[in-house]
Amino acid sequence: MAVQISPSILAADFARLADEAAAVPNADWLHVDVMDYHFVPNLTLGLPVVEALRKATATPLDCHLMIADPDRWAPQYAEAGAGSVTIHAEAAKAPIRTLREIRSLGARAGLALNPATPVEPYADLLGEIDMMLLMTVEPGFGGQKFLDVVLPKVRRARELVERHGGRIWLQVDGGVDAGTIERCAEAGADVFVAGSAVYGASDPQAAVDALRAAANRTLAT
Numbered sequence: 179m180a181v182q183i184s185p186s187i188l189a190a191d192f193a194r195l196a197d198e199a200a201a202v203p204n205a206d207w208l209h210v211d212v213m214d215y216h217f218v219p220n221l222t223l224g225l226p227v228v229e230a231l232r233k234a235t236a237t238p239l240d241c242h243l244m245i246a247d248p249d250r251w252a253p254q255y256a257e258a259g260a261g262s263v264t265i266h267a268e269a270a271k272a273p274i275r276t277l278r279e280i281r282s283l284g285a286r287a288g289l290a291l292n293p294a295t296p297v298e299p300y301a302d303l304l305g306e307i308d309m310m311l312l313m314t315v316e317p318g319f320g321g322q323k324f325l326d327v328v329l330p331k332v333r334r335a336r337e338l339v340e341r342h343g344g345r346i347w348l349q350v351d352g353g354v355d356a357g358t359i360e361r362c363a364e365a366g367a368d369v370f371v372a373g374s375a376v377y378g379a380s381d382p383q384a385a386v387d388a389l390r391a392a393a394n395r396t397l398a399t
């Protein structure tokens with residue numbers, strides 16, 4: 179399992195996004211939280227910003243759509259050049275069609291589950307996805323406290339993914355920092371989103387390196 183770190187620009191300075199992307203050249207992805215005031219009680223950014231970011235950085239964009247109608251909008255994020263597009267299981271009405279469309283447009287397809295959404299009902303969809311995102315906070319805001327209660331689900335998701343061939347990435351998102359990343363890695367996550375822990379640090383690049391080292395240490399033991 180190769181550890182990947184995806185800094186969330188939700189915690190970056192929105193007035194200086196190109197500089198903030200350049201501040202983490204060692205990141206595997208840039209995590210882009212799209213919120214629409216409907217699926218979550220917050221509003222962030224949408225397609226025009228993703229299109230602009232795409233031109234401003236070579237780091238692939240990991241778009242996390244917290245929107246009420248992902249079936250309608252997700253393909254456009256793939257068309258805008260996102261390397262990965264993740265939709266929420268709680269919001270999608272036609273997840274199989276939408277996940278297939280994302281893939282057909284050349285992006286990786288992700289399925290996200292809120293903290294209280296069980297993973298087992300989605301076991302049959304593993305063939306349709308490249309990544310599963312397990313929320314470790316309630317979606318909507320950065321800087322929240324990590325929910326330990328999700329860790330057993332991370333373990334169960336890892337077992338399902340392994341039974342399916344181990345090809346699917348397992349991402350955790352929310353409250354991931356130097357104090358929680360080891361528990362996530364130990365439970366089986368391999369892609370780590372970190373907002374405050376990266377952009378709240380005085381040296382975001384060093385914070386990415388430290389998170390990666392902590393996750394790798396856990397996987398080595």
Ligand SMILES: O=C(CO)[C@H](O)[C@H](O)COP(=O)(O)O
Binds near residue numbers: 353
């Ligand atoms: O999807 C999200 C919130 O809905 C964010 O990606 C997440 O909260 C990252 O921020 P932090 O690391 O500060 O918790």
Ligand SMILES: [Fe+2]
Binds near residue numbers: 186211242371
């Ligand atoms: Fe996110």
